[in-house]
Amino acid sequence: MTRTKLRMPLHHAMQAVHARLLPRHEGQVASYIPALAAMPPDLFGLAALSSTGKLMEVGDSRHPFTIQSVSKPFAYALALDLLGRRAVRDAVGVQPVGDPFNTIELDPRTRRPFNPMVNAGAIAVAGLLTDALGDRAFPTLQARLSLAAGATLELDSAVHDSEAATGDRNRAIAYLLRAAGVFRADPVRVVDVYFRQCALRVTARDLAVMAGTLAAIGSNPLTGAEVFGVEAVRDTLSVMFTCGFYDGAGDWACRVGLPAKSGVGGGVVAVVNRQLGLGVFSPRLDAEGNPLRGLLACEALSEELGLHAFDATNAGSRLLEALTPGG
Numbered sequence: 001m002t003r004t005k006l007r008m009p010l011h012h013a014m015q016a017v018h019a020r021l022l023p024r025h026e027g028q029v030a031s032y033i034p035a036l037a038a039m040p041p042d043l044f045g046l047a048a049l050s051s052t053g054k055l056m057e058v059g060d061s062r063h064p065f066t067i068q069s070v071s072k073p074f075a076y077a078l079a080l081d082l083l084g085r086r087a088v089r090d091a092v093g094v095q096p097v098g099d100p101f102n103t104i105e106l107d108p109r110t111r112r113p114f115n116p117m118v119n120a121g122a123i124a125v126a127g128l129l130t131d132a133l134g135d136r137a138f139p140t141l142q143a144r145l146s147l148a149a150g151a152t153l154e155l156d157s158a159v160h161d162s163e164a165a166t167g168d169r170n171r172a173i174a175y176l177l178r179a180a181g182v183f184r185a186d187p188v189r190v191v192d193v194y195f196r197q198c199a200l201r202v203t204a205r206d207l208a209v210m211a212g213t214l215a216a217i218g219s220n221p222l223t224g225a226e227v228f229g230v231e232a233v234r235d236t237l238s239v240m241f242t243c244g245f246y247d248g249a250g251d252w253a254c255r256v257g258l259p260a261k262s263g264v265g266g267g268v269v270a271v272v273n274r275q276l277g278l279g280v281f282s283p284r285l286d287a288e289g290n291p292l293r294g295l296l297a298c299e300a301l302s303e304e305l306g307l308h309a310f311d312a313t314n315a316g317s318r319l320l321e322a323l324t325p326g327g
């Protein structure tokens with residue numbers, strides 16, 4: 001790593017990473033939700049928002065796709081804000097799990113999902129919100145995620161209907177959770193709140209703003225809206241750091257060192273605490289179901305700009321340098 005590289009302004013670093021990764025065509029677009037397979041596979045967009053409100057975009061940063069699992073940390077933050085940490089912790093743990101995202105296993109000690117980043121944990125959160133808000137659960141989620149994005153996030157009904165028609169495994173998880181006493185609402189209704197949450201349409205730019213809102217400890221750097229409380233953001237970033245990549249979470253923490261979350265729609269968010277939100281869109285997924293170039297882009301930017309949370313050199317000052325035009 002050369003000194004010149006480290007001092008490269010962020011936008012230039014994003015352009016270089018985008019150009020370098022653009023020709024990579026490995027991986028497949030998700031097809032287990034049939035409507036997702038219609039996405040042109042080679043789109044690639046990058047966006048970043050600093051906590052001071054500076055927005056940078058490269059490539060297909062305005063192309064819409066569904067948020068899928070990238071919604072999970074935001075739904076968790078909402079539940080923490082509305083219901084309090086105690087109620088949420090009674091329903092879902094904060095323990096990493098060495099299983100894929102759709103694991104049906106519950107923590108044997110607690111009979112609760114291991115964490116809110118796996119489907120079971122996210123469905124538990126949807127169950128808590130449905131118990132508390134009834135029919136207002138989805139509109140409340142949609143409104144809060146839209147506030148975080150600084151844009152109205154619409155439902156993609158084709159993707160929603162497609163997942164609703166094929167999502168038996170998630171319905172099974174919802175029944176299991178109600179049987180274990182995690183929530184009281186009808187499991188079919190709860191899982192539909194979860195499917196709707198996953199089918200919200202976003203762009204890489206929206207994801208950068210949402211990640212930037214977490215980086216700015218809950219206030220949206222573009223609009224100034226107060227979206228999430230400080231405690232909710234702290235817990236959310238902690239579980240993103242330890243559990244965001246399911247069975248690959250430890251490897252990600254060591255290599256990239258940023259709280260992050262991916263989704264099968266091709267989205268990735270990563271957060272540089274107090275400084276920057278990153279949003280990436282790249283629909284081809286690796287064998288674990290993560291957007292392949294999305295992960296590589298986060299890794300490259302972390303490396304080149306020194307963003308790792310435990311980087312020995314001062315990551316903060318290097319990023320500030322990189323944010324300065326001509327720096």
Ligand SMILES: NC(=O)CC[C@H](N)C(=O)O
Pocket residue numbers: 067068069070101102119163170195198262263264265289
């Ligand atoms: N990892 C993901 O993005 C999965 C989300 C998808 N809605 C599912 O439950 O299967």
